[in-house]
Amino acid sequence: MSAEEPLLRVEDLRVExxxxxxxxxxxxxxxxxxxxxxxxxxxxxxxxxxxxASMTTLGLTRGQGAHVSGRILFEGRDLVALxxxxxxxxRGNDIAMVFQDPLSSLHPFYRVGAQxxxxxxxxxxxxxxxxxxxxxxxxxxxxxxxxxxxxxxxxHEFSGGMRQRAMIAMALANEPKLLIAxxxxxxxDVTVQAQILALMERLQRELGMAIVIITHDLGVIAEVADDxxxxxxxxxxxxxxxxxxxxxxxxxxxxxxxxSIPTLDTPRERELVPIxxxxxxxxxxxxxxxxxxxxxxxxxxxxxxxxxxxxxPGEPDHHVACLLAAEVRRRLWAQLRVGRTxxxxxxxxxxxxxxxISDPSGLGGARA
Amino acid sequence: xxxxxxxxxxWGVLLLxxxxxxxxxxxxxxxxxxxxxxxxxxxxxPKVIAAIRADLGLNKPLITQFWIYMKNLFxxxxxxxxYYSSASVKSLIFDxxxxxxxxxxxxxxxxxxxxxxxxxxxxxxxxxxxxxxxxGGALVLVSAPEYxxxxxxxxxxxADIGQIRIFPGANSYVxxxxxxVKWFTSLILPWLVLAAGxxxxxxxxxRGSLIEVMGQDYIRTARAKGLxxxxxxxxxxxxxxxxxxxTILALDIGVLLGSAVLVETVFDIPGIGRLNYDAITHxxxxxxxxxxxxxxxxxxxxxxxxxxxxxxxxPRVRYS
Numbered sequence: 001m002s003a004e005e006p007l008l009r010v011e012d013l014r015v016e017x018x019x020x021x022x023x024x025x026x027x028x029x030x031x032x033x034x035x036x037x038x039x040x041x042x043x044x045x046x047x048x049x050x051x052x053a054s055m056t057t058l059g060l061t062r063g064q065g066a067h068v069s070g071r072i073l074f075e076g077r078d079l080v081a082l083x084x085x086x087x088x089x090x091r092g093n094d095i096a097m098v099f100q101d102p103l104s105s106l107h108p109f110y111r112v113g114a115q116x117x118x119x120x121x122x123x124x125x126x127x128x129x130x131x132x133x134x135x136x137x138x139x140x141x142x143x144x145x146x147x148x149x150x151x152x153x154x155x156h157e158f159s160g161g162m163r164q165r166a167m168i169a170m171a172l173a174n175e176p177k178l179l180i181a182x183x184x185x186x187x188x189d190v191t192v193q194a195q196i197l198a199l200m201e202r203l204q205r206e207l208g209m210a211i212v213i214i215t216h217d218l219g220v221i222a223e224v225a226d227d228x229x230x231x232x233x234x235x236x237x238x239x240x241x242x243x244x245x246x247x248x249x250x251x252x253x254x255x256x257x258x259x260s261i262p263t264l265d266t267p268r269e270r271e272l273v274p275i276x277x278x279x280x281x282x283x284x285x286x287x288x289x290x291x292x293x294x295x296x297x298x299x300x301x302x303x304x305x306x307x308x309x310x311x312x313p314g315e316p317d318h319h320v321a322c323l324l325a326a327e328v329r330r331r332l333w334a335q336l337r338v339g340r341t342x343x344x345x346x347x348x349x350x351x352x353x354x355x356x357i358s359d360p361s362g363l364g365g366a367r368a
Numbered sequence: 369x370x371x372x373x374x375x376x377x378x379w380g381v382l383l384l385x386x387x388x389x390x391x392x393x394x395x396x397x398x399x400x401x402x403x404x405x406x407x408x409x410x411x412x413x414p415k416v417i418a419a420i421r422a423d424l425g426l427n428k429p430l431i432t433q434f435w436i437y438m439k440n441l442f443x444x445x446x447x448x449x450x451y452y453s454s455a456s457v458k459s460l461i462f463d464x465x466x467x468x469x470x471x472x473x474x475x476x477x478x479x480x481x482x483x484x485x486x487x488x489x490x491x492x493x494x495x496x497x498x499x500x501x502x503x504g505g506a507l508v509l510v511s512a513p514e515y516x517x518x519x520x521x522x523x524x525x526x527a528d529i530g531q532i533r534i535f536p537g538a539n540s541y542v543x544x545x546x547x548x549v550k551w552f553t554s555l556i557l558p559w560l561v562l563a564a565g566x567x568x569x570x571x572x573x574x575r576g577s578l579i580e581v582m583g584q585d586y587i588r589t590a591r592a593k594g595l596x597x598x599x600x601x602x603x604x605x606x607x608x609x610x611x612x613x614x615t616i617l618a619l620d621i622g623v624l625l626g627s628a629v630l631v632e633t634v635f636d637i638p639g640i641g642r643l644n645y646d647a648i649t650h651x652x653x654x655x656x657x658x659x660x661x662x663x664x665x666x667x668x669x670x671x672x673x674x675x676x677x678x679x680x681x682x683p684r685v686r687y688s
Contacts, residue, residue, distance in 0.1 A: 092594035104585035154683045
């Protein structure tokens with residue numbers, strides 16, 4: 001990876017929401033970076049904080065009473081410290097965002113063209129007719145057929161895939177340097193998903209922007225991401241290149257994610273292994289390693305010691321937050337990748353089996 | 369769309385016919401007072417009453433009376449003549465309409481704008497002191513009866529009896545064409561009274577509606593575009609939140625045009641509601657029929673207008 005200054009560098013970002021039930025630690029000290037022209041995939045279960053982290057980049061959690069600390073350096077400026085007005089000048093201009101459900105994300109009462117024109121004119125002092133020309137051009141760019149006619153359609157007259165294309169067109173209105181896509185394909189049909197991902201890759205090549213793609217779907221990661229950050233319970237537990245995440249993952253949670261999706265090259269009789277338990281409460285997260293209540297490889301002291309994101313030996317761009325020794329992790333993965341169960345892998349490596357999960361809901365992890 | 373409107377209009381006409389028939393039945397069958405006797409006044413001898421009865425057609429069989437009544441109504445738009453003043457009901461209603469329209473539309477302008485302003489501000493700062501204060505105030509205004517509020521305001525501000533005489537002519541309505549300035553000043557207090565309760569209701573409605581809309585995904589999109597918060601709220605939030613309120617507004621205006629009787633009475637405004645009220649106390653059936661029919665017409669028209677407006681306000685609505 002190049003040594004140049006990354007486009008976006010997030011340092012020890014924490015986002016907390018005070019609620020009646022207590023403080024929700026939605027994002028609990030994460031650090032990552034995005035380089036120009038590259039794609040970072042952030043993967044994790046629902047409620048792992050991946051969306052909150054990205055919304056915070058744009059300051060969209062400010063109105064919800066979030067407490068934000070840490071730094072979000074974009075081209076050297078700390079977005080956390082900017083005023084609302086300064087941040088607004090960046091939002092939709094240098095950094096744009098695409099959301100999950102394109103139908104509910106477009107205003108139902110305004111024509112698609114009008115919404116694009118608004119996006120252009122929010123940051124460019126151009127006439128309405130020039131902005132409209134730009135809107136038609138953008139719709140053409142994202143592959144909407146007959147854009148000069150469809151520009152006057154309402155969102156409900158578009159198909160699901162076209163709506164997401166329109167959302168992407170809106171995000172591209174001011175040629176952003178960074179595009180944040182939050183589950184951009186989750187609400188779409190599988191065939192349309194592939195089209196949208198291909199479109200994003202083409203646009204990235206043509207426009208040279210960096211992309212952060214947030215997803216729970218490792219298939220999407222495999223398709224488009226250059227680098228990957230795996231999030232669990234508000235923390236990043238592993239970062240690596242996309243290749244390495246699939247070939248040599250080192251965090252038990254990443255293993256769990258990989259083992260819980262079907263692939264075509266594994267024998268069909270081999271069962272998928274779901275990750276036991278449920279995501280932990282973010283109000284009262286488990287002590288020590290947040291993943292220990294659900295981790296089959298957890299050792300007694302893992303509920304006490306908090307792991308750091310540390311480089312994996314011999315792989316400077318691969319960081320893992322796991323209390324198991326790197327050498328043990330690699331031996332475990334070698335067993336798992338050939339289809340052994342966690343128990344068999346542990347026996348092979350010579351470690352005791354972690355006690356069964358005491359609280360199946362996973363909610364009382366800290367007390368268990 | 370055109371076919372839809374035509375269908376709605378035909379339904380409206382049918383509805384009016386049904387209302388007219390019901391009115392006829394009510395007033396002929398329910399024991400109220402003999403109109404001929406009322407009309408005879410002091411000349412209460414059977415001959416005179418019989419003559420009046422024949423003159424009004426009250427001696428004909430009910431079914432014939434009904435036929436004549438419906439024929440006059442729908443073929444000639446003839447609502448008959450007042451038993452009490454002998455004036456044509458149509459002219460009585462047209463004389464009274466300007467006052468009622470002035471009162472209701474003026475009041476509506478006030479309650480819509482004040483209700484919207486308060487509701488929007490409350491919605492943007494839910495549970496703030498401002499929100500709690502204005503919603504509490506709204507509750508008081510909704511609970512205050514119009515006749516009570518009207519009398520209090522007259523006692524406080526009317527030019528003749530008030531403690532602080534700042535509204536000249538508060539209880540002496542003057543037509544717009546007669547003297548626009550006096551028309552305006554005479555209507556300020558009635559407008560405020562009519563608007564008070566409604567403004568409170570509308571503030572609560574728009575508050576609830578806007579709070580819901582501001583949580584929608586497209587509001588997040590608008591913010592992500594980098595729009596100013598004012599633009600996000602007004603162009604994206606209020607634009608959506610206002611739709612259901614416009615529907616209620618049209619119906620409220622339709623209803624009030626026929627039934628603003630309390631405010632009209634307190635401030636002595638010669639409107640439709642007062643006409644209806646006076647006609648009821650005099651057992652003046654033709655006038656009661658006329659005013660009730662006009663009220664029904666307003667409500668039916670308001671309903672049709674709402675449905676048509678909806679297709680323009682919400683592009684997703686398409687009638688077939």
